[in-house]
Amino acid sequence: MCIVRHMIKLPAGALMLAPMVELSNRPLRTLMEQWGGCDRYHTEMCSASAWLANTAYEKWFLDTQPAPEKTVVQFYATKVDDIPRAAARLRDEKAAEGAPLAGIDINFGCAAPHIERSGGGVYWMKQADASAELVAKTRQAIPELALSAKLRLGYEDSPQDLLAYCKLLADAGLDYLTLHPRLKNEKFRRQSRWSNVRFLAENLPIPVIGNGDIRSPEDYRKAMQNWQPAGIMLGREAIRRPWLFALIRGKEQNPDFSLHIDMEACALQMINLIRQHLPTVFHISRARRFFLYFSENLSFGHHLCFKIQNALSLSAMEDHLRSYFREVPAEKIRHER
Numbered sequence: 001m002c003i004v005r006h007m008i009k010l011p012a013g014a015l016m017l018a019p020m021v022e023l024s025n026r027p028l029r030t031l032m033e034q035w036g037g038c039d040r041y042h043t044e045m046c047s048a049s050a051w052l053a054n055t056a057y058e059k060w061f062l063d064t065q066p067a068p069e070k071t072v073v074q075f076y077a078t079k080v081d082d083i084p085r086a087a088a089r090l091r092d093e094k095a096a097e098g099a100p101l102a103g104i105d106i107n108f109g110c111a112a113p114h115i116e117r118s119g120g121g122v123y124w125m126k127q128a129d130a131s132a133e134l135v136a137k138t139r140q141a142i143p144e145l146a147l148s149a150k151l152r153l154g155y156e157d158s159p160q161d162l163l164a165y166c167k168l169l170a171d172a173g174l175d176y177l178t179l180h181p182r183l184k185n186e187k188f189r190r191q192s193r194w195s196n197v198r199f200l201a202e203n204l205p206i207p208v209i210g211n212g213d214i215r216s217p218e219d220y221r222k223a224m225q226n227w228q229p230a231g232i233m234l235g236r237e238a239i240r241r242p243w244l245f246a247l248i249r250g251k252e253q254n255p256d257f258s259l260h261i262d263m264e265a266c267a268l269q270m271i272n273l274i275r276q277h278l279p280t281v282f283h284i285s286r287a288r289r290f291f292l293y294f295s296e297n298l299s300f301g302h303h304l305c306f307k308i309q310n311a312l313s314l315s316a317m318e319d320h321l322r323s324y325f326r327e328v329p330a331e332k333i334r335h336e337r
């Protein structure tokens with residue numbers, strides 16, 4: 001079965017990279033692509049109003065390389081008209097660059113206090129009619145592109161209210177939506193409530209993607225089986241193990257599938273990609289953020305991570321990585337089974 005809407009073609013059981021601030025960027029996608037990547041990448045969220053005002057750094061969040069045909073840009077906003085305007089302008093700019101945009105994702109889920117307080121992210125879930133208007137206007141602005149939204153459970157644990165809200169969004173023109181089934185205030189400590197994904201998948205006229213706490217091919221398999229989403233979006237674990245999409249796909253074909261990862265080369269390559277593809281002002285913060293997760297693969301990763309968090313340049317980080325693998329050579333090659 002294939003979902004075909006506008007420019008988007010998603011295989012059943014589609015695998016997607018989650019939008020993550022300071023992480024879901026061109027260096028990460030480039031790293032992932034060497035193992036084949038995933039079916040759909042979402043960029044980190046970008047403020048539609050800031051980009052429309054031509055602020056200095058937003059354009060870096062909108063870089064869709066190296067796979068523009070499967071990269072969706074996520075916008076957030078506090079007003080109805082900003083995302084439709086930003087989406088149309090971005091579509092035109094990307095077409096002129098010869099790298100047409102795959103789609104736009106609307107952020108209805110961010111619970112970061114400064115975003116919510118200003119009326120963005122999950123706050124939209126308090127304003128159903130305005131949310132539907134935002135979707136309808138964006139749909140009108142980019143009729144030929146995929147349009148999706150990502151949301152949480154909202155403020156209360158009420159599947160019926162959630163469904164009513166999502167139906168409004170679907171009727172307003174979404175092609176698919178992603179549910180991260182946690183309430184606004186729920187942190188990662190609490191497990192995602194995946195039964196809500198199944199409830200939406202069974203009752204909405206559009207594909208529903210599930211997201212939250214998927215860490216292995218086995219988790220993926222069970223979530224597809226138990227909760228029947230159209231696909232699955234991975235966040236943190238895909239940062240820890242950027243080859244995880246390949247492992248999931250490989251295991252689907254053959255349970256004995258395995259990968260050998262050169263951990264040192266992978267880490268050094270990420271630093272190089274950050275150097276090549278991001279502005280200098282982002283270098284340290286983006287590398288620190290990536291290695292917060294990646295270091296968790298290593299037995300003494302907390303020591304390495306501490307050094308990287310305190311390093312003041314990318315080359316100092318490279319030195320720490322090289323000396324780690326000199327001291328712990330057994331961890332240089334990782335066998336993923």
Ligand SMILES: Cc1cc2nc3c(=O)[nH]c(=O)nc-3n(C[C@H](O)[C@H](O)[C@H](O)COP(=O)(O)O)c2cc1C
Nearest residue numbers: 018019020021044045150180212213214234235236
């Ligand atoms: C560091 C970080 C940044 C995030 N930034 C965004 C974002 O920009 N937009 C968004 O919709 N969700 C964002 N999220 C939420 C993720 O997309 C995802 O819903 C969440 O991490 C759960 O998936 P996981 O358990 O696979 O990590 C972020 C999460 C993390 C950890």
